[in-house]
Amino acid sequence: MSNTELNLYNKSKVLICDDDPTYLILMRDTLEAQGFEVIEAADGDTALIKYFTMQPDVILLDVEMPGLSGYEVCQQIRAHKSGKDVPILMVTGADDYKSILKSYEIGATDFLPKPIRWPMIAHRVRYMLRSRDALRELKDSQQKLKYLAYYDSLTGLANRESFNQHLEKFLLLAERSNHHVGVLFIDLDRFKRINDTLGHGFGDRVLQKVAKVLESNLRNSDLLARGSDEILTSEVARLGGDEFTVFLSQVDYIDDIAQVAQRIIQSLSKPIKIDQFEVTVTPSIGISVYPEDGLNVTNLMKNADVAMYHAKDQGRCCFKFYSDSLNCRARERLELEQELRKAIENNEFALHYQPQIDVSADKIVSVEALIRWHNPKHGFVSPAEFIPIAEETGLIIEIGEWVLKKACQQAKFWLDEYGSEYRVSVNLSSVQFKRGSLVGYIQKVLKETGLPANLLELELTESAIMTDVEENIIRLQQIKELGVGIAIDDFGTGYSSLSYLKKFPINTLKIDRSFITDIATSADDAAIVKAIIALAETLNLAVIAEGVETTGQLQILRGFNCSLIQGYLFSKPLNANDLEALLINESHLVTY
Incomplete structure (x- = not known):
């Protein structure tokens, strides 16, 4: 071993463990004379404590000791991730072949027979340190070879x-x-x-x-x-x-x-x-x-x-x-x-409004604003086709803000022109609802348009409000404090928890049209609708039935004490001019 290697391993920490004080003294003196830092332990328990607290570079263990034996200490060190490759030298009797074999079986690096030839100890320790370093270099080389086999050396990507x-x-x-x-x-x-x-x-x-x-x-x-x-x-x-x-x-x-x-x-x-x-x-x-x-x-x-x-x-x-x-x-x-992306700039969007009727009073009480897109190239594009794209691309934010402002402007025009307080309902996507600036924007629109807050209602789906429930309750409360109404759209198709539903500061439940379609022929759908209406009454909420298209559906809903109706039985969504004609002369409504 060269002088460079000798100097390399000087100051390496060696843990020696033996219950014989004489051996401990001789080992310490011999190793310290060769430049090693020595840590002593007189029993196995102490050896374990000093290994984990002081992390020696090499360990010399006597096989036979009171308490934990050298075998048990070796096994516990090898079981720990930090002790996988630390060199461990077991000190055994000269003719004790059984101990030697067992030492190798439990993971010892080498053995040293007694009586010990003291001048050889330092050489054995350095040899084990060199072997440890060679093993680590081999493992590093194997890892590098594995990396080169599976990864591109230039970019670090998989090959x-x-x-x-x-x-x-x-x-x-x-x-x-x-x-x-x-x-x-x-x-x-x-x-x-x-x-x-x-x-x-x-x-x-x-x-x-x-x-x-x-x-x-x-x-x-x-x-x-x-x-x-x-x-x-x-x-x-x-x-x-x-x-x-x-x-x-x-x-x-x-x-x-x-x-x-x-x-x-x-x-x-x-x-x-x-x-x-x-x-x-x-x-x-x-x-x-x-x-x-x-x-x-x-x-x-x-x-x-x-x-x-x-x-x-x-x-x-x-x-x-x-x-x-x-x-x-x-x-x-x-x-x-x-x-x-060009639709707003090119003024291709328009709002249509579908009346919501109070059949008990035979009058329109509110309207739902629904966006329509007529593209010069594609013609009429269904909201079911373009709204998902708008949500995926983030365009729904700009589109949603346009809808909200346009609907509020229209409702304020009707209020000023005809003196009628028709509430306008505007759908909010889950993407819009999650934005921290939403409440501020609603406040800004109400101020700019002059629309009284009680004439605006925002519609959200169950799925939109049931993610991050506690945070959403706070946001809904902030909206309600503005004086704006809140409706749960398509109710019954999502996953509302009734325990949370009573905590939400909402005003209205809108029964999904899928339950209304077969209400006259399906006992299950009729039972669901009846239960929703009873739930709304218990929670002191208004309830609107969507998608009413036949007199049979209307009669059943009236029997369930549901008076707020929306659907083609009364009117399809209309542009602002056509709806104004209906608002001016509500005698066109038919009472069934």
Whole structure:
């Protein structure tokens, strides 16, 4: 052993444990003379305490001791995660082969027979320290080899082998759980020009930035949040060069894959600044979907690659599904999203109003504001089609604010023009409701339009208010303190807890139309409606029946003492001018 190695192990801590005081003194003197720091223990219990508190580099244990034996001390140290590779030397009798064998069985590093040749102890300790370091280097090398086998050294992303293994595992899970799996093959457009003009070193730094953007997109994806924390639900890999792949597992809707692909395109297409240079790279993405486009890794990867080249042929900086039908569907959704972004600016939205009738007084008491979209290209677009897109993209915030202000302006006009106090009901999406600025915006709109707060009612679904219940109760109370009414829309279809329902500061329950449709033919639906009306009466809440279309439905509701009605039996949603005519002359209402 060289002087350098001798110096390397000086000051190493050695724990010696022996119940013979003479041996302890001789061991201490011998080891300290060689530059080691010695820790003494006269029994096994003390040895354990000093190991865990002082973390020695080497341990010398006598086999036979009162209390805990050397074997038991060795076993307990090895059972701890910090004691997996600490060198342990067992001191045994010279001819005690049974003790020697047992020492190795329980994890001892080596043995030292008695009587001890004292000059050899320091050499044995250094040898064990060197062996420990060699073992650690070997483990580090193995880990590095494993890393290189499964990860890309430039970007730190998974490589092809790792990606294929994970994808294969999730194809098996998808088969059992009946989910889709999406495979995205990503190629950077004209990346060669970056390498050619700025050099491969610069190109490598761009690839590292691209890798981080891809990882960020997957972490922030709402789609991926549905997966368990313990189960990988997506992976991004670099196949080599400027080619990357992504898989998305546990996919319920194909549209989710298109959303992630579009998000990746938008993120990667932003300029990348490195040093004094700013470059732009755009991706072409091909998508294959399990099981439609393949049942195994090979076919899915091949078809995603084919789709990627199709994306390049179509002008680059876009995504294409391998399946033509999915391409068409994704294209239509993307086009609708783009049109939706321009709808407010182009004044394409309008509000229609559906009357809510008090049949006991035979008069209109309120109206529900309902948004309508007439797009020059697509014509009338159903709210059922564009509202989910608006919520997914965040456009619902701007659209919802427009609806609220427009409805309040209209209600104030009717109040000033005709002197009639018709309350206007406005639907709030769960996205709007969660915004901290909501209460302030409502207050602002009421002030700007001059509408009395009692002539505004906000409608929320059960699912919107039943998440973060305690926080929502506070927000609802703040809204109610403004003087604004609160209604639970589509009541009966969500998951309201009755214990919480009585805590919510609400005014109205609106019975979902699905219960009204078959109320005349279904005893179950009739019983549910009757129970909701009784519940509302107990809680001192108003109740409105939605979707009333026949006189039979109306007669049953009247029998249940429900007088507030909304539906085509009285009027469909009307534009403001047509509704004004109805408001001016309510004799057109028919009393049944």
